[in-house]
Amino acid sequence: MNLPFKSLVFVLAFLFTSTVFAGEGMWLPQLLKALNEGDMQTMGMKLTAEDIYSVNKGSLKDAIVHFNRGCTSEIISAKGLLLTNHHCGYSQIQSHSTLEKNYLKDGFWAKDRSGELANPGLTATLIARIDDVTKAVLKGVTDDMSPKERQAAIDINLEAVKSHTNVEAHQEVMIRPFYKGNQYFLFVTVTYTDVRLVGTPPESIGKFGSDTDNWVWPRHTGDFSIFRIYANKDNMPADYAEDNVPYTPKHFLPISLDGIEEGDFSMVFGFPGRTDQYLPSFAVEQIVDVLNPARIEVRDHALKIVGAAMRADEATRLQYASKFARIANYWKKWIGEKQGLETTDGVGRKKRFEAEYLAKAKEFEKNKRYKENMAPSTYLDQFEKLYKERESYALARDYHNEITGRNIEVMQVAGYHQRLIDMYKESGEPAYTSFKGRLNGFLQGFYKNYQPSVDQKVFADLIQMYVEKMPFDEMASVMKNQMGAIGAKDYNDFAAKLYEKSLLTSQDMLMVTYGEEPDKAVAKLADDPIIKLNTALNKAYGEQVTPKLSELQDQINELQRKYMKAIIELFPDRSFYPDANGTMRVSYGKINGYQPRDAVSYLPVTYLSGVVEKYVPDDYEFDVPAKLLELYEKKDYGDYADNGKMPVCFIGSNHTTGGNSGSPAIDAHGNLIGLNFDRVWEGTMSDINYDKSICRNIMVDARYILFIIDKFAGADHLIKEMKLVHPKK
Numbered sequence: 001m002n003l004p005f006k007s008l009v010f011v012l013a014f015l016f017t018s019t020v021f022a023g024e025g026m027w028l029p030q031l032l033k034a035l036n037e038g039d040m041q042t043m044g045m046k047l048t049a050e051d052i053y054s055v056n057k058g059s060l061k062d063a064i065v066h067f068n069r070g071c072t073s074e075i076i077s078a079k080g081l082l083l084t085n086h087h088c089g090y091s092q093i094q095s096h097s098t099l100e101k102n103y104l105k106d107g108f109w110a111k112d113r114s115g116e117l118a119n120p121g122l123t124a125t126l127i128a129r130i131d132d133v134t135k136a137v138l139k140g141v142t143d144d145m146s147p148k149e150r151q152a153a154i155d156i157n158l159e160a161v162k163s164h165t166n167v168e169a170h171q172e173v174m175i176r177p178f179y180k181g182n183q184y185f186l187f188v189t190v191t192y193t194d195v196r197l198v199g200t201p202p203e204s205i206g207k208f209g210s211d212t213d214n215w216v217w218p219r220h221t222g223d224f225s226i227f228r229i230y231a232n233k234d235n236m237p238a239d240y241a242e243d244n245v246p247y248t249p250k251h252f253l254p255i256s257l258d259g260i261e262e263g264d265f266s267m268v269f270g271f272p273g274r275t276d277q278y279l280p281s282f283a284v285e286q287i288v289d290v291l292n293p294a295r296i297e298v299r300d301h302a303l304k305i306v307g308a309a310m311r312a313d314e315a316t317r318l319q320y321a322s323k324f325a326r327i328a329n330y331w332k333k334w335i336g337e338k339q340g341l342e343t344t345d346g347v348g349r350k351k352r353f354e355a356e357y358l359a360k361a362k363e364f365e366k367n368k369r370y371k372e373n374m375a376p377s378t379y380l381d382q383f384e385k386l387y388k389e390r391e392s393y394a395l396a397r398d399y400h401n402e403i404t405g406r407n408i409e410v411m412q413v414a415g416y417h418q419r420l421i422d423m424y425k426e427s428g429e430p431a432y433t434s435f436k437g438r439l440n441g442f443l444q445g446f447y448k449n450y451q452p453s454v455d456q457k458v459f460a461d462l463i464q465m466y467v468e469k470m471p472f473d474e475m476a477s478v479m480k481n482q483m484g485a486i487g488a489k490d491y492n493d494f495a496a497k498l499y500e501k502s503l504l505t506s507q508d509m510l511m512v513t514y515g516e517e518p519d520k521a522v523a524k525l526a527d528d529p530i531i532k533l534n535t536a537l538n539k540a541y542g543e544q545v546t547p548k549l550s551e552l553q554d555q556i557n558e559l560q561r562k563y564m565k566a567i568i569e570l571f572p573d574r575s576f577y578p579d580a581n582g583t584m585r586v587s588y589g590k591i592n593g594y595q596p597r598d599a600v601s602y603l604p605v606t607y608l609s610g611v612v613e614k615y616v617p618d619d620y621e622f623d624v625p626a627k628l629l630e631l632y633e634k635k636d637y638g639d640y641a642d643n644g645k646m647p648v649c650f651i652g653s654n655h656t657t658g659g660n661s662g663s664p665a666i667d668a669h670g671n672l673i674g675l676n677f678d679r680v681w682e683g684t685m686s687d688i689n690y691d692k693s694i695c696r697n698i699m700v701d702a703r704y705i706l707f708i709i710d711k712f713a714g715a716d717h718l719i720k721e722m723k724l725v726h727p728k729k
């Protein structure tokens with residue numbers, strides 16, 4: 001494109017000196033010095049950018065750990081003690097739980113290191129350094145290249161950069177695009193694979209309020225759990241082994257006992273997963289008016305069925321707790337997102353920005369000539385056309401993925417078995433045997449938490465929706481043909497017949513088949529009615545939807561890259577941070593309440609008295625452990641109280657998203673003050689339209705965590721390992 005080229009960093013550095021922002025942005029730790037340090041210090045921070053991110057000495061970043069590549073966690077002792085959310089460690093806690101030893105229900109505290117529980121597959125990733133590799137990655141890339149040519153050139157460069165990067169043993173290299181592909185950063189990482197469970201409160205603390213309180217303030221959840229990273233004798237990553245030793249970190253976070261006050265500086269350091277802050281208004285409208293309602297509808301149905309089964313039976317509740325929470329989480333978020341966008345006129349705000357953009361673009365283009373579709377003033381019209389065209393394909397994708405890929409459990413298993421069949425046919429017996437071995441490992445975990453009767457009800461319900469709502473006929477016809485072939489009277493009958501006949505609904509039957517000669521086993525699997533149905537649906541989807549959808553998506557991505565670049569260049573006096581992409585970021589703001597509606601004002605801190613207010617004996621969401629009630633009665637808070645009251649959660653204006661769960665909230669001096677775990681209801685739309693007036697992140701107060709470990713669980717040996725400080729005294 002014809003805009004004058006400037007390095008983004010240069011542009012950004014130049015504009016930040018004059019800008020003040022309260023809360024918005026997820027900043028790159030290695031650029032804080034150039035972009036944010038002054039602003040952060042004005043807001044009260046006493047650290048330097050070098051204290052936060054340094055490649056030469058231990059800095060805060062060395063205590064921040066990507067937990068299982070999804071959540072964040074932080075090191076809080078010299079012996080690799082790792083703090084994260086209860087909901088981040090949930091499936092590990094669940095995997096160690098049985099009806100007899102129910103750690104979800106009762107909590108768990110290892111008495112000493114020998115009692116800490118191994119979690120095969122769980123990873124903890126540290127960042128060694130981050131480098132700007134934009135020049136090398138975009139070498140030889142020109143504006144006349146087609147998106148395909150461009151990507152091919154970039155792919156070659158990426159390989160070259162990776163192979164030329166010097167790393168030590170155990171280090172890995174990863175490169176990610178930022179600003180929609182206008183800039184590239186390289187991350188050198190180290191991943192530990194022996195991460196053990198050290199302790200967790202019971203669900204009645206760690207998940208207090210459950211789905212009713214999820215995404216809601218005021219909140220009273222002690223959403224934390226504790227793990228430990230183990231290393232080999234050289235402090236390097238090693239898979240679980242009895243003689244592994246606790247990891248010695250370059251830095252760990254001291255914990256402040258002085259607590260927080262409204263207006264205090266705070267910073268959240270972690271791995272936000274994904275935001276879409278720079279979508280055009282048409283895309284936002286489509287998401288909230290068309291796509292999210294479809295996904296909400298699918299999950300509404302599934303959650304009702306699974307929820308009823310869970311309430312009727314404790315064993316089912318245990319099996320489905322984690323899966324249910326995951327499905328419920330975004331179901332609720334999408335509902336909140338729509339409401340938040342409406343109350344803040346998010347789409348209107350975007351449209352006003354777009355009008356401004358258009359005016360600036362036209363002004364800029366005066367007396368210049370552009371090739372077709374290359375003038376920035378045409379980008380918005382191009383977006384509108386592309387998004388309109390994409391709508392029915394995206395809708396089909398969402399129905400298809402939500403129904404067959406997520407909510408009907410057996411369909412996922414069917415997909416894996418189709419792959420097994422193909423592998424045998426294409427690559428022969430050795431490939432088949434090796435894939436079968438891996439599949440078998442997965443299936444052990446799957447069947448432990450699977451009830452065919454529950455899944456069958458979900459199937460009957462969602463398959464009907466699939467037939468009725470799918471915007472293309474092909475997939476619905478596939479379904480109807482199979483119903484006819486099997487002689488099903490209706491959807492319930494169809495489900496009953498399939499679940500009765502299929503091998504996949506019985507682990508025993510499937511295992512018998514696994515034991516047979518490959519020829520015979522593959523023939524049986526290929527004849528399985530659920531595998532057949534799933535394969536036929538995927539085939540129809542692959543023909544009808546995938547090609548056009550990915551073609552349109554490629555065009556949209558290309559346009560989004562050019563639009564991002566134009567935005568940055570046309571608004572040189574504004575601040576633009578890159579969308580979250582699962583890489584390490586720093587957000588900062590202040591401890592702050594908010595006013596969501598007329599005459600309603602929220603205070604920023606909750607207390608244990610609020611837990612007791614919400615207490616409903618024996619309720620599955622709001623029960624409170626007797627021991628906690630007792631501590632409350634006696635006001636037995638140790639050193640952790642604030643003027644005689646026990647703080648539980650607090651909120652602030654730190655910009656966060658999914659993946660920031662488990663991130664430390666850090667004070668002006670670099671100490672831990674809280675643990676991030678959620679956002680407030682009115683601000684859940686922050687991923688597509690951050691609004692500083694009502695977007696707040698929710699954190700557990702570090703003092704509540706210490707109180708639960710020490711007074712509630714009696715695990716004071718862990719407290720002794722930590723470094724407790726009084727920065728305010």
Ligand code: ARG
Nearest residue numbers: 087210214215325329677678
């Ligand atoms: N909403 C938070 C986040 O997105 C917490 C989720 C915990 N799950 C739940 N269903 N309560 O992860």
Ligand code: ASP
Nearest residue numbers: 657658659660661677678
């Ligand atoms: N609860 C989210 C997480 O798990 C955080 C958020 O979306 O605010 O990462």
